[in-house]
Amino acid sequence: MSIENIKKEFPIFNSKVHNNDLIYLDSANSSQKPQSVIDRVNDFYTNEFSNTGRSVHFLAVAATNLYENTRSSVQRYINAKDKNEIVFTKGATEAINLVANTFGQKYLEEGDEILITELEHHSNYVPWHFLRQSKGIKIEFAEINDDGEITLESIEKKITSKTKLIAITHLSNVTGAVLPIKEITQLAHSKGIAVLIDGCQGAPHLKLDMQDIDCDFYVISCHKMYGPTGLGVLYAKKKWLEQLPPYQGGGGMINDVKKDSITYGDLPNKYEAGTMATAQVIAFDQSIKFLEKVGIESMIKHEQELIEYGQEILRKNNSVKLIGNPKNRAAVLSFTIEGVHPHDIATILDEDGVAIRAGHHCCQILHDKLGISASARASLGVYNTKEDLDQLNSSINNCKKIFNL
């Protein structure tokens, strides 16, 4: 699949926005879907629909096999040791809540510490805050440097004998900084600390190898990865999934149910209570196939060229200030324009068909630290081109003109 023609795989780009071509620069929020993923949802409901795992009839067996196929594809894509280390959830948010809830229940006591960073999305902070309230644990924040990065040293500084888990993002959805997660994991493990990686932004843009990273938990948001909404993945090392208690109770997650006792099912059923997002799981297989067809290496190369180009043109644009200057940046360009509020920028860009996001991007801690209430963010997907970034720049110029800058 040639990367130059990749936009053609995404039917949304046939749509017009205010009579203009769509320039979609909001993939960090959610990515667009290739035709193959859309078709798969439709095909499954049209020709193959059944619930999974419960019945012995033809359709149920076929749907179960398709569902489990995706699990194997995810295992292959992220290089997990065992397919049962892949748990489907309703989203990355639920995946983090699952870990916070079960890990918290079993291993955390008053005074224990969770170490996160100032870059974290609210979904990798609020679930730990619940534990702060219910169990009296403490939350420590590793601090960013002036370039909007988290270094190994900034993590090391905050580790104490009470630190039980380090929960950090792979790639910041605001500064675009790629964190040294392999080194952080090594450091954490040398001190007996478990590591959770929030891969919402990392998974769609970076190479994933669980054996290389060696983290204990890795969380994926499927809709940011050219897949359907309502679906997330929790990768967890088998030892954790075996030791941790179940998260939600219901059908499908049990082994034996009696009036006075219940035993739980084996992995991964133990963590997949109730009817799952069957069609989404089955369609997500097509997202992985799409990424494999594009090729991870060529996707990374393409997006890296774009991010370099985007930084170059925005740096040249007077009154545009890029947020962060990480040495290792991917997929995200957040900025402010002196004299124009980010919401006004977003409304004006939208008129040209340029979709960006404005606000705090669910990172209020980071924006407070930066001393701003909001920022504008252009984020990339595999379908973006240099022409898209040129249009971004020219719409920014239009915005400056409207505001007499």
Next chain:
Amino acid sequence: MNIKELYQEIILEHGKNPRNLGKTENFNKDAMGKNPLCGDNVHVFLKLDKSKKVEDISFEGSGCAISMASASIMTDLIKGKEEAEVKEIVNDFLGMIKENPELKSKNLKEDEKTKLMCLSGVKQYPMRVKCATLSWHTLISAIDNTQEEINTERLD
């Protein structure tokens, strides 16, 4: 709709140089408001005299051009009006932003109406309506002394 109908000169001007920005001395009523989705916030300060006339009004806050201009224009218009008149004007403004084609208030002069109608462009931008109405809801909260922070996500 052209984007310039939303960002008219008067809005840009008020957004850039908001009137009545700061904390009124000896204010006797105040209220805060915020839009949790975008982080806009406003704090309205009122000084009512004994006859319940607005002797002074000001605001503090941060937000987009629309929300700053709306608060600026509002404070300009409200100064000197009676409490009952203020409430009537606020209702008229919110009604216009929501559905009415024009302002009907007898408490507004024609030039005041013209000024306020500059904000009517947001009707075409549903995501931005809350930017324009935040300070107005907050003003009512201050007058009624509800002691409740206005939250745009909890309004109709």
